[in-house]
Amino acid sequence: MVKRAAGGAHYGLRDWLMQRVSAVAMALFTLAVTGFLLSHRPLRFADWQALFQPHWMRLLTLLFFLSLYLHAWVGVRDILMDYIKPTLLRLGLHVAAMLALAAYAIWTAQILWSF
Amino acid sequence: MAAQHKKRPVYLNLLQIRLPLPGMVSILHRLSGILLFLALPPLLALFQASLGSAEQFGEIRASLGQPFFKLLLLALLWAYLIHFFAGLRHLALDLHWGTRLANARRSAVLALALALVLTLAAGVALW
Numbered sequence: 001m002v003k004r005a006a007g008g009a010h011y012g013l014r015d016w017l018m019q020r021v022s023a024v025a026m027a028l029f030t031l032a033v034t035g036f037l038l039s040h041r042p043l044r045f046a047d048w049q050a051l052f053q054p055h056w057m058r059l060l061t062l063l064f065f066l067s068l069y070l071h072a073w074v075g076v077r078d079i080l081m082d083y084i085k086p087t088l089l090r091l092g093l094h095v096a097a098m099l100a101l102a103a104y105a106i107w108t109a110q111i112l113w114s115f
Numbered sequence: 116m117a118a119q120h121k122k123r124p125v126y127l128n129l130l131q132i133r134l135p136l137p138g139m140v141s142i143l144h145r146l147s148g149i150l151l152f153l154a155l156p157p158l159l160a161l162f163q164a165s166l167g168s169a170e171q172f173g174e175i176r177a178s179l180g181q182p183f184f185k186l187l188l189l190a191l192l193w194a195y196l197i198h199f200f201a202g203l204r205h206l207a208l209d210l211h212w213g214t215r216l217a218n219a220r221r222s223a224v225l226a227l228a229l230a231l232v233l234t235l236a237a238g239v240a241l242w
Contacts, residue, residue, distance in 0.1 A: 115167060
């Protein structure tokens, strides 16, 4: 029997897991917010703002968005690897996506703690 | 032998490839993911405005009343739902649930149908 140690940094497995864990987190948050929206029809501004008023809700919402950005990073990276062949272009798009997602993360925190 | 290899049809014409249903769900999963990624900045701006003040909230509500924005919103909702259900299907496949061909086909149909039905339901509720 051939015993081979799989080499590498295992970042493939880490990303694979990250994509799935973030997916489950987003799915649960989606269900909760959908439940809120369905029970507050038609939605009024006061209810909407009150939903995001508690500190724990701001934290959960930030977690949802961070999950979204990590999830989007793995997805966008995979798609670029599959379809963009020229190395330099692919690298540039990778960097652009990374920077955009980092900026979105900061923006999101700003939104949640500035109203 | 070599000449024979050269004559093999390379069939990568996207307009002529006919994907099986699970393949269709897979490519829709990717397309909806890209669409949602590109829609992030406007959606974040919308989220920010909706929390800003009652006036801005009212403006968003009014503009979402226009058919164009309503259709745009429903298209994004459809993309979200396809991504959601195709993603759940993927998680199930990761756990080795429904990996037999017949089941995989059935769950592919189910994912597409659920996304469509819920989008239509939201459309009816919003209109």
